Amino acid sequence: MNAHLSPLDRLKTLVGPDGWSDDPDRLHPKLVEWRERWMGSTPLLLLPRTTDEVSAIVRLCQEAGVAIVPQGGVTGLVGGQIPKGEVLLSTERLNHIREVAPDDDVMVVEAGVTLQRAQEAAAEANRFFPLSLAAEGTATIGGNISTNAGGTAVLRYGTMRDLVLGIEAVLPSGEVFHGLKRLRKDNTGYDLKQLLIGAEGTLGVVTAAALKLFPVLADRAVATVALKSPADAITLLHRAKAESGGAVEAFELMNALGVSFAETHMGLKPPIEGAPPWIALIEMASAEPGLAGRAMERLLTSALEDDLITDAVVAQSAAQAKAMWAVREGQSGAQKPEGAAWKHDISVPVSQVATFIATASAAVERLRPGARIVAFGHVGDGNIHYDVLRPQGSDEDAFAAMRDQGAKVVHDIAVGLGGSISAEHGLGSMKTAEALTYKTPVEVETMRAIRKALDPKRIMNPRVLF
Amino acid sequence: MNAHLSPLDRLKTLVGPDGWSDDPDRLHPKLVEWRERWMGSTPLLLLPRTTDEVSAIVRLCQEAGVAIVPQGGVTGLVGGQIPKGEVLLSTERLNHIREVAPDDDVMVVEAGVTLQRAQEAAAEANRFFPLSLAAEGTATIGGNISTNAGGTAVLRYGTMRDLVLGIEAVLPSGEVFHGLKRLRKDNTGYDLKQLLIGAEGTLGVVTAAALKLFPVLADRAVATVALKSPADAITLLHRAKAESGGAVEAFELMNALGVSFAETHMGLKPPIEGAPPWIALIEMASAEPGLAGRAMERLLTSALEDDLITDAVVAQSAAQAKAMWAVREGQSGAQKPEGAAWKHDISVPVSQVATFIATASAAVERLRPGARIVAFGHVGDGNIHYDVLRPQGSDEDAFAAMRDQGAKVVHDIAVGLGGSISAEHGLGSMKTAEALTYKTPVEVETMRAIRKALDPKRIMNPRVLF
Numbered sequence: 001m002n003a004h005l006s007p008l009d010r011l012k013t014l015v016g017p018d019g020w021s022d023d024p025d026r027l028h029p030k031l032v033e034w035r036e037r038w039m040g041s042t043p044l045l046l047l048p049r050t051t052d053e054v055s056a057i058v059r060l061c062q063e064a065g066v067a068i069v070p071q072g073g074v075t076g077l078v079g080g081q082i083p084k085g086e087v088l089l090s091t092e093r094l095n096h097i098r099e100v101a102p103d104d105d106v107m108v109v110e111a112g113v114t115l116q117r118a119q120e121a122a123a124e125a126n127r128f129f130p131l132s133l134a135a136e137g138t139a140t141i142g143g144n145i146s147t148n149a150g151g152t153a154v155l156r157y158g159t160m161r162d163l164v165l166g167i168e169a170v171l172p173s174g175e176v177f178h179g180l181k182r183l184r185k186d187n188t189g190y191d192l193k194q195l196l197i198g199a200e201g202t203l204g205v206v207t208a209a210a211l212k213l214f215p216v217l218a219d220r221a222v223a224t225v226a227l228k229s230p231a232d233a234i235t236l237l238h239r240a241k242a243e244s245g246g247a248v249e250a251f252e253l254m255n256a257l258g259v260s261f262a263e264t265h266m267g268l269k270p271p272i273e274g275a276p277p278w279i280a281l282i283e284m285a286s287a288e289p290g291l292a293g294r295a296m297e298r299l300l301t302s303a304l305e306d307d308l309i310t311d312a313v314v315a316q317s318a319a320q321a322k323a324m325w326a327v328r329e330g331q332s333g334a335q336k337p338e339g340a341a342w343k344h345d346i347s348v349p350v351s352q353v354a355t356f357i358a359t360a361s362a363a364v365e366r367l368r369p370g371a372r373i374v375a376f377g378h379v380g381d382g383n384i385h386y387d388v389l390r391p392q393g394s395d396e397d398a399f400a401a402m403r404d405q406g407a408k409v410v411h412d413i414a415v416g417l418g419g420s421i422s423a424e425h426g427l428g429s430m431k432t433a434e435a436l437t438y439k440t441p442v443e444v445e446t447m448r449a450i451r452k453a454l455d456p457k458r459i460m461n462p463r464v465l466f
Numbered sequence: 467m468n469a470h471l472s473p474l475d476r477l478k479t480l481v482g483p484d485g486w487s488d489d490p491d492r493l494h495p496k497l498v499e500w501r502e503r504w505m506g507s508t509p510l511l512l513l514p515r516t517t518d519e520v521s522a523i524v525r526l527c528q529e530a531g532v533a534i535v536p537q538g539g540v541t542g543l544v545g546g547q548i549p550k551g552e553v554l555l556s557t558e559r560l561n562h563i564r565e566v567a568p569d570d571d572v573m574v575v576e577a578g579v580t581l582q583r584a585q586e587a588a589a590e591a592n593r594f595f596p597l598s599l600a601a602e603g604t605a606t607i608g609g610n611i612s613t614n615a616g617g618t619a620v621l622r623y624g625t626m627r628d629l630v631l632g633i634e635a636v637l638p639s640g641e642v643f644h645g646l647k648r649l650r651k652d653n654t655g656y657d658l659k660q661l662l663i664g665a666e667g668t669l670g671v672v673t674a675a676a677l678k679l680f681p682v683l684a685d686r687a688v689a690t691v692a693l694k695s696p697a698d699a700i701t702l703l704h705r706a707k708a709e710s711g712g713a714v715e716a717f718e719l720m721n722a723l724g725v726s727f728a729e730t731h732m733g734l735k736p737p738i739e740g741a742p743p744w745i746a747l748i749e750m751a752s753a754e755p756g757l758a759g760r761a762m763e764r765l766l767t768s769a770l771e772d773d774l775i776t777d778a779v780v781a782q783s784a785a786q787a788k789a790m791w792a793v794r795e796g797q798s799g800a801q802k803p804e805g806a807a808w809k810h811d812i813s814v815p816v817s818q819v820a821t822f823i824a825t826a827s828a829a830v831e832r833l834r835p836g837a838r839i840v841a842f843g844h845v846g847d848g849n850i851h852y853d854v855l856r857p858q859g860s861d862e863d864a865f866a867a868m869r870d871q872g873a874k875v876v877h878d879i880a881v882g883l884g885g886s887i888s889a890e891h892g893l894g895s896m897k898t899a900e901a902l903t904y905k906t907p908v909e910v911e912t913m914r915a916i917r918k919a920l921d922p923k924r925i926m927n928p929r930v931l932f
Contacts, residue, residue: 191664246680439655
């Protein structure tokens with residue numbers, strides 16, 4: 001049928017008049033890279049409403065050899081969601097919360113539901129969905145799964161991988177993988193959903209997921225502490241974990257420069273006075289009234305006595321806690337007015353965090369004297385957003401031109417310490433070529449063999465991953 | 467070299483004189499199925515000492531087209547580790563604990579280390595490795611990974627999949643996958659270790675793993691409660707989770723018949739008087755002295771008030787707690803003197819546990835009036851070991867002959883409720899054919915495509931999985 005039509009025309013017919021667009025204004029926000037570094041392009045935006053429509057689209061594209069880029073909330077930081085000539089498949093109309101089942105501690109949501117809506121749906125059922133990240137108002141569940149999103153609650157609850165019980169997806173063949181199980185245990189062959197999680201859209205389009213829910217923990221304590229060094233932060237982290245018995249929800253490190261930018265450029269008052277070289281934001285949560293506060297107090301008292309921290313402020317209200325978090329969440333945005341930056345999202349074994357920061361900072365200083373470091377992030381997971389800003393007043397473009405050189409220096413050090421060049425952002429189109437230089441041939445060949453087995457024409461997000 | 471030798475002779479040369487055996491006495495314990503239902507066979511037992519030796523063995527077998535069954539502690543319950551003519555590769559000499567790194571909350575152990583030794587190594591470093599199951603003195607880490615083992619601590623800590631940070635494995639090509647990372651976050655392509663976990667040796671031989679460690683929680687409370695129904699158990703479970711803020715370590719259900727067998731055949735005193743129809747063993751743990759006890763007391767007090775439980779006994783000592791656990795751990799062994807049984811390891815969504823037990827029990831009674839049900843297990847994970855024993859005094863063989871019929875009845879009901887026919891034991895050689903009738907063609911085809919891509923000659927555990 002319609003064999004005389006071009007593949008693009010057949011796709012348009014398939015999804016109906018309101019299911020596609022090639023209007024530049026409509027397309028623009030879906031083509032622009034988050035930091036506005038570059039623009040993508042696509043001949044056609046497709047907006048399927050159902051899993052069956054996604055299936056029909058992918059089947060047609062597989063037959064015709066038309067490449068597809070799947071896209072969620074367009075908040076990805078490595079270009080994995082931006083087409084360069086491929087057909088763009090947006091999940092924005094796959095936006096139903098299919099079920100919230102508190103008796104199973106599960107909710108089933110479609111790929112295009114934003115993370116924030118999913119969190120709210122859980123809360124309405126008196127449950128907690130822990131994934132949390134700065135872009136949660138826009139980022140979608142499908143994108144969170146495809147990039148195995150991390151964020152601020154990984155320390156206690158794990159990454160998105162740990163929060164997914166089941167997945168529904170359209171495979172590169174167009175067939176639907178009906179894996180929306182809500183089982184805590186199921187050992188009946190390879191766990192196919194694990195392949196789709198973090199595959200950045202290269203092994204299919206995630207259309208829905210069954211997500212784990214948790215009890216709401218109403219008793220919370222939030223504090224900010226002043227530290228002399230990242231090494232002391234790691235020692236404190238271990239104490240916090242041992243002392244609280246798993247109650248630590250977040251442990252986030254920031255350096256003085258990042259905190260000062262949040263004040264200068266966003267008007268956010270530093271949570272602790274005196275511009276200490278490092279601060280850490282600690283959150284604990286429990287179900288027993290008073291427990292989080294008591295555990296936090298024990299921790300901070302002994303840490304002050306032992307000179308492990310030099311100061312501490314415990315939030316006395318939800319508003320104060322929120323203000324502390326605002327400084328943490330502003331760490332990335334607050335750098336923008338400072339101009340060009342080399343940004344890195346590395347992880348190392350937790351024991352190597354301090355070594356990484358010291359070694360990388362010395363190497364960066366050698367490469368570009370005067371470059372300024374903003375280091376912050378989920379130190380409890382060994383994950384540091386290690387951003388290098390141009391020396392004050394120096395030339396924007398010259399500094400930006402050294403970005404790849406800088407990345408190599410920083411990433412060589414991370415990998416040398418047993419680390420990763422992309423802890424939580426994925427590789428996308430921006431980091432794939434670089435990752436090839438760090439992965440072993442066995443890993444790359446194995447990934448390629450799997451991909452080829454499932455997508456022989458390589459139509460799914462072809463410029464992303466290996 | 468040695469091209470004139472047979473593949474088996476070349477394998478012998480490769481591992482050296484103490485690296486192989488074909489002595490029937492040496493082989494016997496490695497060929498007998500756990501419940502002694504049948505015996506396997508092999509022309510050659512290989513006992514490699516190093517990952518490199520495993521690599522050389524697999525490479526040679528791949529070239530020669532010789533099939534291999536990898537084997538750990540021989541405690542599997544579905545025959546996945548028993549060869550039928552294949553070469554047998556035992557991990558028993560890959561038994562080193564390579565490193566315990568408390569600062570990273572990680573330990574690196576080889577595949578042939580027993581689960582108990584791994585637990586002990588963690589404890590010596592003042593850390594906790596939570597995987598726990600009845601066979602832990604014999605079962606090995608490699609087998610635990612290859613079967614994605616579950617056990618009694620899944621409710622709080624997850625299955626083996628959740629406890630593995632990195633894997634070293636020999637792929638079917640003979641190449642070594644060096645994936646012994648100790649990162650909490652690493653998004654740089656497909657997470658290949660996830661494919662190996664639960665692959666039952668069909669995608670390679672796991673040779674070592676980096677495992678997550680946790681703080682030791684010294685404050686513990688263990689109690690046994692009497693219940694009228696499984697439905698009440700589920701309600702109690704939800705209360706326990708909400709009330710304790712994640713402190714529930716285990717929630718195990720047992721029915722009266724299973725408890726009585728533990729008394730009759732193992733001399734284990736029931737932990738609670740009056741032979742209630744159901745009992746549950748609950749364990750809570752925390753780092754704050756007294757917290758687990760207080761949370762348990764709140765839970766039991768309100769449950770008694772609301773008539774959700776009819777009696778409760780809190781263990782007053784470690785010895786009492788151990789005695790309670792002994793009854794739970796004896797549930798499988800204590801059935802043996804009762805003769806033939808149809809055993810099932812199902813899971814359903816937690817909300818469907820009570821429905822499953824009621825529906826399955828009625829269906830079993832229709833199929834074989836008088837058959838006796840022993841139902842027990844990890845109800846907090848929706849995982850029930852649902853065992854059907856022959857009617858008292860009835861013919862052993864006639865009942866055993868109905869095993870497949872019984873499995874179909876029980877498994878149809880579990881799958882109809884969104885469940886699994888193998889929650890934690892895997893499929894092995896015993897359940898693979900049956901699983902084929904429940905899996906969708908898309909799932910089976912996808913698994914086959916992946917397997918074929920990595921092992922085109924299907925030399926790795928060829929009778930296991932699809």
